[in-house]
Amino acid sequence: MTIKDTKHIQLSEDDISLLNSPIGLRSLLSDKKTNVEKALRLTKHELKIKELQTELIKLQNWVIAKNKKIVVIFEGRDAAGKGGAIRRITAYINPRQYRIVALPKPTVEETGQWYFQRYVNKLPKPGEMVFFDRSWYNRAVVEPVNGFCTKLQYQSFMKQVNSFERMIMDSDTYLIKFYFSITKEEQAFRFKEIKSDPLKKWKMTAVDEKAQELWDEYTEFKVKMFEHTDLKDSPWVIVDADRKTDARIKALSYMIENIPYEIVEEEEVQ
Template sequence: MKLSEEDVKILNSKEGLRRILMNKKVNLERALRLANYDHKLKELQTELIKLQTWVINNNKKVVIIFEGRDAAGKGGAIRRFTAYINPRRYRVVALPKPTIEEEGQWYFQRYVNHLPRPGEIVFFDRSWYNRAVVEPVNDFCTQEQYERFMSQVNDFEKMVQSSDTYLIKLYFSITKEEQEERFEEIKSDPLKRWKITPVDLRAQELWDKYTEYKEKMFEVTNTENAPWTIIKANKKTEARISALSHILETIPYE
């Protein structure tokens, strides 16, 4: 492997040396790729601090939705995004199964309760779009409930945006083979095994049905005012860089 002066500089940096020493068998090509990722991620995380400062100082509100198939890397991306920003001025929302009381409410009500206050960023690790894909695929809602949601969601998002809120919708996309590989990795790791749910266990079996509902969701809800951005997520490092770059490019912070 031929190294440029810039490559050598990166490998001699703190990130580069850490990546070289991570494995007993030195792989300079892999170490260089990951060191470049570390460097780029740190640059973007620094910019995200600036964005958050602008949000706080100008009482702006930001909602960032992370959707995608199970094991697509949504949670890992959120952890990188929130690693250095002010913890008092952001929230990560990952709602559990609705309570009996919530099931009797207007569907969007439980999400309205978690929308950002002025000067705050909210990251939704899955969102109201559960009803567009996960719930109908797994028979967690009726066809009537699904259709009602699809007829209301665009108007709901317009109302959110009209309250001076930035809304960004990210969809992390992986292949069926990549999902299967990640599930096997999680199952074999005792520290990660808790992540596997009954819904995850059926994801491969229901792959085509998920695809059908996902495409319906894009067709109806990929609107001019609230478009979807598809993040290719087979490589987690590239997905994180791509998603964070998109956020920084979309919100006009100073």
């Protein structure tokens, strides 16, 4: 199949060439009903993501060669696309030199520990990148909204979190905090899709089921979190995630633009 001409839409020669590429043809055939504009947009996004993924490999090579440490936090409402973004970001980097951390509910033993302790145990060693699919900020929003922590525990967290992050950064670690933001309508749409897909049903949890009902409560605690923890040295990067492809590009671009890496020779990468 090739694209020669289209009606009702102006395409440049470059556009037609993109649509005739393997990526372009896959985009055209991804839906039962052909949508040229959508296919062109998806093709351009895919090419941009691949360009950024290639650059991220260079960034990781620098991390490995120079024994750097990077922590990237992904926060946001349920179904905001955090996990999917992490998978695209890490798709081609060296799996031996990065970790994805998505901690389950604390054990009885962990519940009695200093709150940050189990996160400290997951921080990167030199030459490593760690991506948190939700992080210590569970205690800033999810836990108080759902009654999983006491008011005193919440207040204690808010008093300690900024100092905790300064200690991380003082240990020569780069810290990036992403918040994936979606509308209430988009969340409802994604929940409906998840529930109707037998391959994704497992993603819905009891907390997810209550997310729409508790939307305003989540908003209230989210605002408090931003007001208290959006610091000059560790700001929140708000990512508009209603369109997943755009969100992934923004996150990748931000990492590449804000971590001052250098190109290293291949022999320097162990």
